[in-house]
Amino acid sequence: MEAKERSCDKASQEMIELMAKAGRENAWDRLEAQSPQCGFGKQGICCRICSMGPCRITKKAPLGICGADADTIAARNLVRMIAGGAAAHSDHGRDVAHTLKMAAESDSCDYTIKDGLKLMEVAARYGIKIEGRETNEIAKDLAETMLSEFGKHEGTLISAAAYPPPARQKVWEEFGVTPRAIDREIVEIMHRTHMGVGSDYKNLMKQGIRACLADGWGGSLIATEVSDILFGSPWPIRFGTNLGVLDSEQVNIIVHGHEPTLSDIIVAVSQEPEMIKAAKDKGAKGINLSGICCTANEILMRHGIPVAGNFLQQELALMTGAVEVMLVDVQCIMPALGSLADCFHTKLITTSPKCKIAGAQHIEFHEDRAIETAREIVKMAIDNFGNRKGACHIPGVSERGIAGFNTENIFHHLGGRFRASYRPLNDNVINGRIRGAAGVVGCNNPKQVHDYGHLAMIKELIKNDVLVVSTGCSAIAAGKAGLMRPEAAAKYCGPGLAEVCEAVGIPPVLHVGSCVDNSRILTILSNVVAEGGLGEDISELPVAGAAPEWMSEKAVSIGMYFVASGVYTVIAEPLPVLGAPNLTRYLTDEMEKDVGGKWAFEADPVKAAHLMIEHIESKRDALGINKARERKLYDMEDRRALAVE
């Protein structure tokens, strides 16, 4: 297969070709080797839960040995995927909450509270007393309260009552899916899907919904909020992206994975004068830190650290031969990196006790000696600079853009310090300049042409005046294609969206962070509802979600928490349920009655964009904002009726 059919990204094409020439294997090659893939697995109708099986559903054998039908089996498999995804996000949240606790408890900790204001806001939401108390006391209470959210035995999640619009909470309450404790919902999935427990696919899905809500409005939200408190809230910042950000004349360190805890320290340590001097002593011009996947997004959002690439570029980055150290934490790290790194001087370093990879060196990271570990790793990279094997091959392709948007700073962009507000956003949705908004998020998947799904969909959306917010590998794709340049508004958008972007000075695609930061999209939507004029619930908003190149279990959890929050969500690769007709119908249709949102599967990104646009227009119709309206002129009586709050 030609490189162009594998990726639409120029830098990636160049490296794919190079790998082919060098006879090195990558994910696309392994996909070919795996093809054709198992049809039963794809359709979700293979059950390996007990040792009576494995069973697979066919016309001839429509029931498993225990009697489970296709819907039961597919539902069990699907909610187990949710459990995996929710567990990954939430464990991340737990770890940062734990770091917050350490920071609050010890003055000598390498971590401190960087955003006191956000701490107060979040603490207030969690019902923690603020007045007259020291920052550290509040932080400690907040951390402990959050940590107890994971395993508490009574009540429901504090954040599920503190963040979403009241109407949304009511929907969950009435449907019986208000999340209780984060770990509990995941454990309950594992229990319910054990052999011989539940077989009603709808009841199984209900627990999947509850668990994913505990992720989006719980574990992920904690990860986002605490990261802002500990590492600072993002603020619009310039960045460079794609493999061209690697520099053959500098010591290249790539951080990869998902957690900001170590990488945030690496950012500081790599710029220490003694480190830079050491690098220069080794003949390098300096230390060039960059990232891949969501670890990259975390330090990009807060420090403007360049992004070398997204998920499918991890192997390509190593292939440049210019990487001294690739430092990985957790999630989306291909085991293949181990053997590929062996071909170069590159040191692959695993740091989490949860993630050890064959062929990688393990330097375990502990928050209580963060700086020490970071220095050790950076030094290792410097020392490795001289060990490069032959010439580097870095594609001369990179792009720049603006990242660093979050739920809170949107207020400022739209009204400054004195008129901080979401009003201009709501107003321009109501007046139709912006038709609506879409969250385009998610991974890469070699089954789609790399980045093409994201880019084709995003371009189609913004052309039709739909504002896009993006996270994760999708955001990186958009950044690489120049869609995060503010100038892109004039080039790619419809006239209405272009005008609004121009008025505010924003790009048409807003980077709101890593994949746990999809929780930001939830809180942004809550703010839009709270601002007024667009209904009472997220499900009334003219918005849609998409993951055009999804592949991970986390994406299933994210997709499901968006759907369960009332957002219509389109994905390219169908969920593995197509072998279960009732379950498929439930997910893509009937579910809307229960939670206000539903799934759609569409492989063509442009067609998918139009499904989203159609949905947005239908919501606009329902809100009555699609009718041409006369300009209201106010006399004194009308003015008196206006609120001044």
Added chain:
Amino acid sequence: MSKIIASAAIRGAYKIAEQAEEILNRAIKEKGNDCPVEFPNTGYFMPIIYSMTGREVRTLADFEEVLKDVKDLLPPHVDDDLWVPYLGHALDAGMATLFAEEVIEGCKYLIGPNPVDGIWLGAADDIILRERGIQFVDGTAPGFAAVVGSAPDVETAVTIARKLQERFLYVFMCGHYNGTTFSEQLVEGGVQLGWETRLVPFGREITAAIYSLGFASRAALSFGGVQAGDFRRNLLYNKNRIFAFVMPLGEVTDEWYATAAGAINYGFPVIADSDIPQILPTGVCTYEHVVSNIPHDQIVEKSIEVRGLKIKITKIDIPVSVSPAFEGERIRKEEMHCEFGGQRTPAFEWVRTREINEIEDGKVVVKGPDVDTLKAGGKLPLGILIEVAGRKMQPDFEPVLERQVHTFLNEAQGLWHMGQRDINWVRISNGAAKAGFKLEHIGKLLHAKYHDEYSSIIDKVQVTLCTDEKEVLKLREQAQAVYAERDARLEGMQDEDVETYYSCTLCQSFAPNHVCVVSPERPGLCGAYSWLDCRAAHEITPSGPNQPINKGACIEPKIGQWERVNEFVQRASGGNIPKMSQYSMITDPMTSCGCFECIAAILPMTGGIMIVNREYAEMTPCGMKFSTLAGTVGGGNQTPGFIGHSKHYINSKKFIAAEGGIRRIVWMPTMLKDDIKDTFIKRAEDLGLGGEEFLKKISDETTATTEEEVLEFITKAEHPAMALEPMF
């Protein structure tokens, strides 16, 4: 291209900040940093800084702190490519500009050039704020146009100004372009400037824009019950109540952009005649933010549309324009064509109720010689008899309607009116006479205005204008008999005589908990609404802010509480005020909005109270100026020991009757004493306190400025309050 605007506004902000730093350094060098700095006669310090940050600027040293705020607000410049969002930054830069401009104008008061110079008025004091600001709240003035720069020629300037006036708007002017200013152009065009005509020349420089925006901020503080430092409410109050806009005429400089960005924070959009970029998406303002390239003959209409303002203009078939903006126009002797009344000739005005078939609607009868028979400077007697009929008309409404003659006549350009009843005085200007204004036009004007404003109670209006002296004298005698009868009826009217009081919740738009309960003996605290007015207003607008309250059983006569009144107040205050006394300032006193003419405050050491009127700007014995006291009393809260009230109420038999009435008054400013003197003396005599003698026992600013001095004065004077029980 918003980017161009944001870039220019941010550049302009830096320039203005630099100017501020420069003038402040000079001022400190000349005067020292402990030198007091203020705008004259205001309790609101530097009003924009005060309202936005709560900072009370008292000395030049405080300005140094302000400049730190300014620096903190100044955003980075906008980059040519890969810019970060600039809308919020530009708005912050705008606010920084306004702070810096207040520093500049404040310093100018100390080291010159004096902002008050020639036609330039500089800062408006609190008396003007009281008089004029209230119009923005009650709707008499929908807002203001902040005109910056100058029109291409005098004629265009005059046309724009007249059009704005005709739409009841105030015109606040600053800045210059092409060597001249809009204000100077109006003067050249023979237009009378000043607060009275709503054409206010603040200053020649763009920095004088802060007098407009400062006025807006103060209106929110004073009438909106907004606390200093509550920037958000202040700005939203302005966005949703005061429909102002900026009209830059001429080339828009960086400094103008910066100042306009400040105005956009208030929700005031910019409508320019020049070809500058536009910002059309909405959100901070009600509609567009910047609209440009508007021809001069459309700019007023366009501005009103962009601001989202609805103004009802009733076209009246008379040869001059009619608008409240002309209300304050004076007609000096040399500009006068003729006059009537004013102790020079016999005159009167009289509204009389007729049966529906007795009069003909729209009929105007002129008896005797008309205006055109007179040479310039001439005079005639004048009787204005307004006969009205309507199914809902009642004789009690006659004085309410009659009082409107003053307003209606003054609103016509070139017509001037003073006084009332048989002491009225009318002048017609040369300009109006030249335009063909005759007596019948007074009739047409009154007919149109009465129908316009009182259509729900009046069906027919017939006006007779009589200049024949014999006839005038004859009719005046009849009118005088009616005046006397009315006075007797009103004077005798007591709270006990009526079962129904009226509410006034007109001010709930800014003081949501506030409910005025108006009874015959306690008029509304703004002085504008008597019990009769409220009754008429209820007839006119049955669902309006004046609702009848059947007072129900009396709970406690001394403090004046009734079951149904309490029920009503509780409901109308959104459950916040469960009980309210009509006659006590200690037990459950009435709440205050912000419009009160006076504040009564206890002086605990003296056992009495002081009363200060809004016009009095100096310190009072309670240690607070009026404006500070107003902040404590207003906003719809019950504040035992403090009430806001009208001047008229002081002479009411029910004035704090629970606490002993006027016996308690131990201090009033001389201007207030003079104002209420005649009736007050009579009232004191009735109470056996010894008329004028009692007034002398009350201290004023000439005899006491502190509570101790008041005590000393009243002790010497043997003031009756000394013998009363303590107030609480």
